[in-house]
Amino acid sequence: MVARAASAPRELDDLTLHRAQRGDHAAFRLLVERYERPVWELVWRLIAPAGLAARAEDLTQETFLRVYRALHGFDPAGPARLSTWIFTIASRLALNELRAGKAAARAIDIDAALDELIASVPAGGTPAREVARRQLGEALAAAVGALPAPARAVLVLSDVYELSHDEIAHALEIEVGTVKSRLSRARAAVRAQLDRGVQS
């Protein structure tokens, strides 16, 4: 089980980045369009398990506004890739949201209800492979969602977005050793829960 999700985005080209840093709105728009999906997915993965999926859009927009304000200070020649730098901002925002006690589950919206409905209706002619994958996805969502938010953040940044231990440590403002231990425990917890699901 080592294949990674293809969530690490292709980086913005240097010219467009340079223009965006100079305040070129068209270039910044390209930046937003390039990274909006991975940022939204990252934020969603971090906060949806806490019942805050409805906040994902706001946090994604806030991420890009902060990126805009700080972009002139980003050093393309520095150690961080642009995507890593943006993910750092997004991760911190998401964790702050979780810490701020806003995790009280909102009322389930219509889309969530429909999601549940569609998943619950017998699959009819849906290919078995798709069904199996959907079930795996649901099991993973449950297992990862059960992790404490800081551990979930480490796991997602590592195994979905392929950030290094150092990058995660910087993004989450924790020690590298803490990253390693949390990541190991998070993986163990997820695997244990998946194994339990298989056995039951």
Next chain:
Amino acid sequence: MSERKRDDEPIDLSAWAAPTPPRGIANRVMEAVKASGGAGEEGPSTRPRSRSASLRMSGRRWRGIALGLAGAAAAAAIAWAVWPRPRGGAPTSGQVVAEAPSKVVLGGGSVALLGAGADVAWERTAAGLTVTQAAGEVTYQHAGPSGLVIITPLAEVHTAGATLDVEVPMSSKSKVAIAGVAGAGLAAAVVIAVYEGKAEVREPAASPRVVEAGAQVAIAPTGATRAPFAPVAKATKDRTQRDALAAAIASVRATRAATGTGGGPAPGGPPAPGGGQVDLTPGQLSKEEIRTSVREVVPLLVDCYTLMLDKHPRLGGKVIARLVVDAEPDLGTIVTMEDDSEVSMKGAAADTDPAALQTDLGDFRQCLGATLESLVLPPLGDKDGGRVEITYPFVFAPSEEEADEFDDAPAPVRQKRVRDDDPAPAMTADQLLADAEAAAKTSEWGRAIRQAETVMKMSGVPRGIVERAAMIVALGACNLGNAKKARAVFPRISPAAKNLVRQRCLSGGIEVEPGAPPAGELKDPFR
């Protein structure tokens, strides 16, 4: 594998799919960005009206109206007195296109007063301040101590301390219309007037000139070329990677052809790079995907055009780019601009040397080709890769007003063998239903309904699949407020799902079956 070692291995979380992000995030971010003001701008202008008027007069003087510099210099002095001094903390770089007269603190001892339409970008380094002025009238007050360099389309202005006015006329209205996208254009002449201090004007292929206080110079276009734009270099760099990718694709296809795997060549398929045969798998690129990718390189296309406008300021026209997209799923995608792409330009000056014009058009075409061939497109085709042809029209015009004149035959994006709104014909009912469900889960109701309705129209589909498709159509229709559609498909939903669909629609204010008992009396069959 020990438990500890196992926990060092990443977990494949790809099955835990996040929903598609809501549409319009970029629009909303950009609205917020614009509402917060551009980088370096300081809000409403404090520029005195009288000062603005004098700047306009200096422009007219360039056109032959006699006017002494004394008045303008006096106005500049007054303006300087009332301007706030530059504050610390100005951004080290930025760009502003002034919609109205405004003031920008550039830092490094410099302030700029921008007339409406002025387009400047600046960057402050330890070596000094560099401003690129693409358009409009700007008055600079530079107190030093480091240097100020103002780069205009026709000359550079260097100063260690001065109050000066730089006018790049016409550009504020110059636009390049490319498939509906506008970009910056090019100025035709530059006027530099110095009010205080002195400045040095450097033109290509000419000796530097020192302009003292009270004097001005006008730089007319001479046809001199400037250094190639960065996009050209970028495209060249991308070309290396592209060639390597093309070779890799050719190698894979040659192997596939030799081993007889991959479904074999399609009838009529063109030869692949390296002599192999290309499988003509229908592509699944949507117009929006293509447009999105092309939008990314529009600024580079604009630069190609701007390079040509350097030599032919009135030249404009239409380019019909014929692109071939060749893809291998495990390798990547290459784009080739075909030789039969059309470049139709007009508006060259009467005394233009035809041979020189052809050379310049050739350069223009090459620049466009290199740029378009650097396009990065989404995955295409099935496991055997795919190849599609795209026809993409561009209109280039020196001004937005002239774009229609050059766009005499508006043409939409046309693709050969590229499906757009319709599902790919190879998709089975199961696949369509799975796609519809995936779309519904992410609230892409338009696609969900379209795919599900396609399933319902297909013949020989098992009843269970049709019922499920009908359920998705009904849910989507209710979500979109389309009661008529919801009611139309409701009878085709399975009895087991009807109650719940009825409830969901009622929660959205739609009664799919008039006369049904109230939602509160219904029981959820799945709980």
